[in-house]
Amino acid sequence: MIKSIHTVLAANRGEIARRVFRTCRSLGIRTVAVFSDADAGAPFVQEADVAVRLPGSASAETYLNADAILDAAARTGADAIHPGYGFLAENAEFAEACAARGVTFIGPPPAAIRAMGQKREAKALAVKAGVPVVPGSEGAVDDAALAKAADAVGYPVLLKASAGGGGKGMRIVRAAAELPEAIAAAKRESKAAFGDDALLLEKYIERPRHVEIQIFGDAHGNVVHLFERECSIQRRYQKIVEEAPSTALSPELRAAMGDAAVRLAKAIGYVNAGTVEFVLGPAGDFHFLEVNTRLQVEHPVTECVTGLDLVREQIRVAEGHPLSFTQEQLKLDGASIEVRLYAEDPGAGHLPQTGVIHDFHLPARDGVRVDSGVEAGSDVGIHYDPMLAKIVGFGPDRESARRRLVAALRELSISGVRTNRDLLLRTLDDQAFVAGDLDTHFLERRFGVELVAPPTDGALALAALAATLRSHAERAARAPVPTVTPRFRNNPFADECTAYRVGDREVTTHHRVLRDGSLHVVVRGGADGDAQTLVVSNLEVSERDVSFEANGVRRAARVTRADDATTVLVDGVLATFDESPRFPERRVAAQEGGYAAPMPGKVTDVRVKVGQAVRQGETLLVLEAMKMEHPIKAHSDGTVEALLAPPGTQVDPGTILIVVQ
Numbered sequence: 110m111i112k113s114i115h116t117v118l119a120a121n122r123g124e125i126a127r128r129v130f131r132t133c134r135s136l137g138i139r140t141v142a143v144f145s146d147a148d149a150g151a152p153f154v155q156e157a158d159v160a161v162r163l164p165g166s167a168s169a170e171t172y173l174n175a176d177a178i179l180d181a182a183a184r185t186g187a188d189a190i191h192p193g194y195g196f197l198a199e200n201a202e203f204a205e206a207c208a209a210r211g212v213t214f215i216g217p218p219p220a221a222i223r224a225m226g227q228k229r230e231a232k233a234l235a236v237k238a239g240v241p242v243v244p245g246s247e248g249a250v251d252d253a254a255l256a257k258a259a260d261a262v263g264y265p266v267l268l269k270a271s272a273g274g275g276g277k278g279m280r281i282v283r284a285a286a287e288l289p290e291a292i293a294a295a296k297r298e299s300k301a302a303f304g305d306d307a308l309l310l311e312k313y314i315e316r317p318r319h320v321e322i323q324i325f326g327d328a329h330g331n332v333v334h335l336f337e338r339e340c341s342i343q344r345r346y347q348k349i350v351e352e353a354p355s356t357a358l359s360p361e362l363r364a365a366m367g368d369a370a371v372r373l374a375k376a377i378g379y380v381n382a383g384t385v386e387f388v389l390g391p392a393g394d395f396h397f398l399e400v401n402t403r404l405q406v407e408h409p410v411t412e413c414v415t416g417l418d419l420v421r422e423q424i425r426v427a428e429g430h431p432l433s434f435t436q437e438q439l440k441l442d443g444a445s446i447e448v449r450l451y452a453e454d455p456g457a458g459h460l461p462q463t464g465v466i467h468d469f470h471l472p473a474r475d476g477v478r479v480d481s482g483v484e485a486g487s488d489v490g491i492h493y494d495p496m497l498a499k500i501v502g503f504g505p506d507r508e509s510a511r512r513r514l515v516a517a518l519r520e521l522s523i524s525g526v527r528t529n530r531d532l533l534l535r536t537l538d539d540q541a542f543v544a545g546d547l548d549t550h551f552l553e554r555r556f557g558v559e560l561v562a563p564p565t566d567g568a569l570a571l572a573a574l575a576a577t578l579r580s581h582a583e584r585a586a587r588a589p590v591p592t593v594t595p596r597f598r599n600n601p602f603a604d605e606c607t608a609y610r611v612g613d614r615e616v617t618t619h620h621r622v623l624r625d626g627s628l629h630v631v632v633r634g635g636a637d638g639d640a641q642t643l644v645v646s647n648l649e650v651s652e653r654d655v656s657f658e659a660n661g662v663r664r665a666a667r668v669t670r671a672d673d674a675t676t677v678l679v680d681g682v683l684a685t686f687d688e689s690p691r692f693p694e695r696r697v698a699a700q701e702g703g704y705a706a707p708m709p710g711k712v713t714d715v716r717v718k719v720g721q722a723v724r725q726g727e728t729l730l731v732l733e734a735m736k737m738e739h740p741i742k743a744h745s746d747g748t749v750e751a752l753l754a755p756p757g758t759q760v761d762p763g764t765i766l767i768v769v770q
């Protein structure tokens with residue numbers, strides 16, 4: 110029976126809500142957004158045909174508030190709900206509640222969601238379906254059984270939260286002596302994150318790849334796979350770069366993994382889009398990890414290599430149509446790579462960043478797709494995931510997809526919040542990445558602890574020059590035009606000096622106007638304090654764009670000034686110059702033994718007591734911000750002198766949390 114969908118409510122926000130609306134518009138389906146107070150001005154709200162406010166900003170009050178969302182559907186005549194990913198996407202009760210209210214849930218049946226919701230049960234079902242799994246504990250186990258399983262498979266082992274997701278509650282254990290403490294910690298984390306402390310234990314596979322299979326089923330018993338995505342580039346078990354096809358799969362291995370995924374999907378009566386995740390060992394051995402019963406963040410790479418619109422297919426399947434393709438009709442064509450752009454500060458351990466985005470500029474390019482949730486003026490708050498956009502390159506082969514993506518990222522100008530842009534570029538340009546030599550430890554293996562290299566002196570000098578030229582042009586435009594230039598003066602403007610700072614580095618520019626109208630600029634900076642003299646002509650400035658010729662080379666730059674920072678994009682380098690005081694309060698505090706919150710968040714766990722001796726590197730307390738946990742660790746040995754923020758405290762950046770002397 111076909112039940113046509115006329116109005117879709119997206120029970121989500123940001124880029125995925127926009128993504129769903131895009132397909133709905135192309136199908137002539139009416140769209141409804143729901144939005145929190147924090148998202149009132151967000152692009153996805155504007156783009157929907159109608160929008161309903163969910164009072165509050167916390168996820169629990171808004172995007173996780175099933176009743177409020179179902180009410181919004183009733184009030185707006187929505188006959189279907191697309192849950193996106195995250196939030197209610199893998200919530201079987203929500204899917205059931207939709208059905209009970211006569212609203213089509215665009216996703217799998219509640220029973221399939223439930224069956225895959227616990228990793229332990231999912232793994233048991235995989236075993237039953239003849240799908241290889243990672244050796245480890247089986248079924249519901251107590252601590253003694255976990256220890257026994259660890260001995261049986263051999264260390265190192267990985268403890269996981271059975272209810273887990275997003276890499277939370279996962280711990281590597283390298284020796285039996287560490288196991289009891291690791292179990293206790295993993296239970297605590299899992300309980301806090303998922304309200305459930307069931308664990309499982311697996312052999313820890315050293316240097317695996319993460320390769321997952323996109324599956325699709327319909328209500329008529331058809332199940333196919335749409336090939337693989339490789340998502341080995343991860344940080345804290347979270348994917349940041351994904352691609353299709355994987356460089357590690359032969360046609361035979363692809364067919365074997367695809368078959369395994371389809372077998373499991375059939376065994377659980379899977380309908381709609383889903384993903385079966387595997388780890389792939391160096392010898393081509395693959396092991397089931399889990400099933401994500403929803404559309405995945407990285408679905409665009411599959412769309413790029415299959416030419417399909419997965420959201421359209423989801424809607425059709427939810428209406429009751431059979432799949433619009435058979436396995437034989439599906440073709441893998443070309444290659445695609447996606448990167449996730451996150452608001453995070455590379456200078457502060459890649460912690461999530463908040464702030465207002467002043468510039469977000471990414472020129473359109475052939476072979477590049479941008480799925481973004483933000484635009485200039487968007488406020489990146491503390492309440493939700495810090496992912497800003499996905500940028501996807503595609504082309505006839507991997508190298509052309511990669512080069513297009515690199516070119517797009519080099520043109521990305523973003524200011525107001527720091528991002529992982531440079532880490533993404535470094536990854537895409539890395540030799541091992543180019544060669545397709547990937548594993549889940551790629552980032553540490555290739556880059557060590559300093560994930561991003563600081564900009565070179567030459568790049569900083571060029572950026573400082575562009576910033577100076579923009580200020581100069583602005584001032585010149587404001588100054589009264591001298592009708593007669595006094596003969597005895599060489600230049601109508603005095604010599605001017607500007608200092609620019611990036612972290613602990615400083616670049617200064619001295620410039621003056623020459624008689625022929627060109628500019629003479631001396632840039633000094635970098636480790637050796639070398640001076641460079643440049644003659645600049647043909648300066649043109651319009652809003653943020655600055656173009657000029659320096660020592661015979663024409664260049665274009667984009668300069669954004671806001672708050673106390675200037676951001677410059679020039680020749681692929683994005684530099685942010687700080688104009689805030691050299692030593693912000695929190696750094697001084699850290700030097701005196703105070704540990705400040707690096708970002709707004711909530712203290713979830715205090716691991717030490719007043720008077721306790723602590724060792725360098727020991728976790729003092731845990732701050733939760735933007736759905737991630739951030740341990741605050743001791744910089745040096747000492748004694749805890751004061752605890753200033755008990756668990757549950759909501760803190761602003763710079764708030765002193767603890768003092769260690």
Ligand code: ADP
Nearest residue numbers: 122123125194195196274275348405406494496
């Ligand atoms: P997984 O990491 O579970 O294998 P994905 O890579 O598809 O799966 O990532 C899903 C994650 O995306 C969720 O766990 C959640 O943290 C995050 N997320 C949820 N909603 C949003 C959103 N609207 N925008 C950005 N990220 C989101």
Ligand code: ADP
Nearest residue numbers: 243273274275276311312313314319346398549
């Ligand atoms: P989540 O629900 O958090 O997505 P997964 O079970 O999918 O949890 O694992 C997340 C990531 O952790 C994988 O992509 C992989 O990088 C790593 N991982 C998971 N299991 C293992 C294992 N047994 N050995 C090595 N790495 C693993």
Ligand code: MG
Nearest residue numbers: 275386398399
């Ligand atoms: Mg996973």
